[in-house]
Amino acid sequence: MSAVPRWPLWLGARVRRALGTGAAVAAAALAAGWPFWRGHPVAAVVTLACCGGFAAAGGVLAAGRLGRRTGAAFVAAAAAWAVTWSAAWNSGAAPLVSVFAQSVFFVAIGVGVVLYPGGRLDGAAARLWTAAAVLVMVGGQALLCAVSRPRWNGFAASAAWPSVRPDEDVFHCVQRGVTAAMVALAGALVVLLLARLPRTGRLDRAFTVPVAAAVTVGVSIALAVQGTLLGTAVTLDDVLGVYFVQGFCATTLPIVFLFTALRARLSELTVVERMHRLSAPVSAAKVRDALRSVLGDGALDLWLWADGRYVGADGRPMGDAPGRWRHEVRSSAGEPLAVVDVAAALRDHGPLVEAALTAGGRALETVRLQAAAQANLERARDAQERLVRVQAAERERLAADLKRSARARLRALAETLARLEDAAADPAAREQARTCRRELAEAVAELDDLARGVHPAILADAGLAPAMEMVAARAAVPVRLDLPARRFPTEVESTLYFALCEALTNAVKHARAGSVEVTVRSGPGGVVAEVRDDGVGGAAPSPRGGLAGLTDRVRALRGRVTIQSPPGEGTTLTMTIPGAGDGGRPGE
Numbered sequence: 126m127s128a129v130p131r132w133p134l135w136l137g138a139r140v141r142r143a144l145g146t147g148a149a150v151a152a153a154a155l156a157a158g159w160p161f162w163r164g165h166p167v168a169a170v171v172t173l174a175c176c177g178g179f180a181a182a183g184g185v186l187a188a189g190r191l192g193r194r195t196g197a198a199f200v201a202a203a204a205a206w207a208v209t210w211s212a213a214w215n216s217g218a219a220p221l222v223s224v225f226a227q228s229v230f231f232v233a234i235g236v237g238v239v240l241y242p243g244g245r246l247d248g249a250a251a252r253l254w255t256a257a258a259v260l261v262m263v264g265g266q267a268l269l270c271a272v273s274r275p276r277w278n279g280f281a282a283s284a285a286w287p288s289v290r291p292d293e294d295v296f297h298c299v300q301r302g303v304t305a306a307m308v309a310l311a312g313a314l315v316v317l318l319l320a321r322l323p324r325t326g327r328l329d330r331a332f333t334v335p336v337a338a339a340v341t342v343g344v345s346i347a348l349a350v351q352g353t354l355l356g357t358a359v360t361l362d363d364v365l366g367v368y369f370v371q372g373f374c375a376t377t378l379p380i381v382f383l384f385t386a387l388r389a390r391l392s393e394l395t396v397v398e399r400m401h402r403l404s405a406p407v408s409a410a411k412v413r414d415a416l417r418s419v420l421g422d423g424a425l426d427l428w429l430w431a432d433g434r435y436v437g438a439d440g441r442p443m444g445d446a447p448g449r450w451r452h453e454v455r456s457s458a459g460e461p462l463a464v465v466d467v468a469a470a471l472r473d474h475g476p477l478v479e480a481a482l483t484a485g486g487r488a489l490e491t492v493r494l495q496a497a498a499q500a501n502l503e504r505a506r507d508a509q510e511r512l513v514r515v516q517a518a519e520r521e522r523l524a525a526d527l528k529r530s531a532r533a534r535l536r537a538l539a540e541t542l543a544r545l546e547d548a549a550a551d552p553a554a555r556e557q558a559r560t561c562r563r564e565l566a567e568a569v570a571e572l573d574d575l576a577r578g579v580h581p582a583i584l585a586d587a588g589l590a591p592a593m594e595m596v597a598a599r600a601a602v603p604v605r606l607d608l609p610a611r612r613f614p615t616e617v618e619s620t621l622y623f624a625l626c627e628a629l630t631n632a633v634k635h636a637r638a639g640s641v642e643v644t645v646r647s648g649p650g651g652v653v654a655e656v657r658d659d660g661v662g663g664a665a666p667s668p669r670g671g672l673a674g675l676t677d678r679v680r681a682l683r684g685r686v687t688i689q690s691p692p693g694e695g696t697t698l699t700m701t702i703p704g705a706g707d708g709g710r711p712g713e
Contacts, residue, residue: 143184150203151177158210161365168369172210175376179203182379183237194244198237199379205230206372212280215361220280221270221287227368228262231307234375235314243472250320254313261310265303272296279359339381346374412488419481422468429489430461454482454489463489588612592622593643600641601633607644613652617702620678621645621654627675628656628698636660636696651684651703657695664690664698672698 154176155162155169162169180203186196205226212223235258239251246252269278271289273296276282413427428435428443435443446466454463463482471478482489590608597604612618625643632638638658645654664672665688676686679700690696 139188140185142188143181146184146200147177147179147181147203150180150200150207153204154207154210157207158213158365160215161210161213172369172372175373176203176206179206179376179379186379195237195241198233198240202230202233202237202375205233206375209368209372210365212361212364212368215281216284218285220275220278220284224266224270224278225263227371228266230375232258232262234378235310238314238378239317250317254310254317257313258310261303261306265299265306268299269296269303272299277359279361279364281361335381335384339377342374342377346370416465416481420467420471420474420478422471424468426466428464428466430463435461435464452478452482589618589621589645593625596626596629597643600629602638603640604629605640605642607642609645609647611647613647616682617652620682620684620702621652621700624675624678624700625654625656627672631664631672631675632656632658632660632696636662636664638695651701654700654702656698659695661692662690662694662696663692664688664696675700 151173154173158169158172180200183196183199183201183203187193187200188196208226209223209230211219211226213219236255239246239255246255267287270287272292273286274282274288274291275284275286277291277293277296280286409427409429413425416427417423417425426446443464448469449466450469450472452465452467453461454465456462465478465482467478588610589612590606590610593606593608597606613621629641629643632641636658638660640659642657643655644657645652647653672686672688679686679702682702683704684700684702686701687699688696689699
């Protein structure tokens with residue numbers, strides 16, 4: 126029989142400690158301000174609730190996984206606020222302790238805001254602001270004490286006070302200067318928070334805006350009531366009234382932080398449902414886009430383990446990404462599963478990242494198999510592309526060999542037969558030599574046709590445009606050409622030449638076209654060739670049809686072929702070869 130939990134689930138050890146901290150700080154505030162609370166019970170209830178709530182909220186943040194140092198700073202601020210109420214005793218060192226506790230209160234709040242969420246002072250501006258806050262709030266208060274007497278500050282004349290050179294005019298001047306410096310500090314804090322926005326992710330940005338608004342409103346009210354003390358005849362009730370308003374306004378900050386922490390926790394709890402909803406049906410792109418939405422990082426990338434390496438959704442191997450955080454994910458068996466490339470700022474939201482990856486674990490297992498298949502396909506495509514390049518070079522070499530070697534020998538043999546014919550005395554021998562020369566000439570012509578079929582010399586020497594001009598001149602129907610004069614890589618020229626010849630043959634033979642228009646354009650996306658005829662239309666690709674070989678040639682270079690052929694309206698065949706539009710052959 127399982128034991129019944131002593132505490133409800135929502136009242137865990139962390140919450141109990143935070144509540145205990147809040148109760149202790151509230152008790153300290155009650156003791157510190159007891160002389161004042163006896164005559165102001167309503168103010169006592171409000172202040173003690175705010176003070177205890179401030180400390181409890183800070184305790185929850187300090188014990189959590191995000192904003193720990195901010196929470197610790199808020200607990201210190203709440204304790205300093207409790208000590209600030211010691212001014213109510215108005216005797217001994219209590220007033221002096223009170224004014225310095227108030228300074229520590231404001232410094233701790235500001236530093237806590239600057240530290241969130243990473244728990245460190247990022248950048249020179251944050252460190253400079255912290256140093257300036259300590260100098261103005263603590264150093265300025267020390268200077269005020271040195272040039273004043275306790276009664277000028279609203280305290281009893283008998284209170285202990287470090288008056289070094291009291292001068293009422295100097296005191297009021299310094300008081301105005303310190304107040305102006307506090308206004309400048311508050312404005313600088315708001316600017317510092319807003320300046321972070323371009324560098325923060327969507328998750329941190331959702332926090333920065335409400336905190337900046339809370340700081341602006343709270344500090345504005347606090348400084349406004351602080352200004353009521355800039356004058357003569359200040360009483361203790363005036364001072365304690367200012368403390369009450371300032372403390373009440375400051376309580377909005379830990380509430381905003383606590384609300385942000387709760388939102389982060391809620392995001393962790395709902396991430397499973399969101400991941401499942403966004404990644405269905407499962408694919409690598411779907412899982413990646415779901416992670417981008419849940420984690421608020423539009424540049425997030427996903428690499429999956431396949432065949433001993435990490436590859437992307439397109440099968441390409443993982444590259445470098447400086448300035449990013451790469452988080453490795455492993456399967457339940459401890460094997461490599463995936464790497465998620467996210468913004469460095471998401472290190473501060475590690476629990477949410479872990480929750481999202483855990484929720485997407487099964488989907489990642491599925492897409493890893495897809496990535497492995499894609500990687501194998503990518504390798505096959507690479508091998509096929511290399512084969513096309515080798516074949517194009519081999520065609521060009523073979524055509525050149527036929528022209529240089531076999532054709533030259535046959536012509537030399539024809540010249541020998543001609544000399545033999547001239548030297549022969551027997552008419553029958555001369556006729557036999559003449560017949561051999563004719564047969565040899567036909568063989569040379571056939572060899573020339575074979576060489577042109579393997580790889581036309583004009584294609585290798587002058588390029589695609591002149592080679593297609595020769596094809597168009599021999600065509601049975603008028604062919605209008607619009608081709609660039611520039612050169613392309615050998616394998617691209619060879620593929621386009623034979624594909625265009627095949628398309629022209631199909632247009633004349635099958636489409637019964639009266640005219641054909643051939644256009645080739647190159648751009649950043651690659652080379653686009655279009656063959657348009659005015660034939661009967663109705664063409665459709667088939668595995669053994671006339672366009673099958675053409676399509677295979679283009680796909681071997683990762684290209685694609687599209688056909689538009691409405692019946693009776695002609696056919697438009699478009700071939701696109703990517704990655705060949707920007708650069709030609711070296712030196713061209």
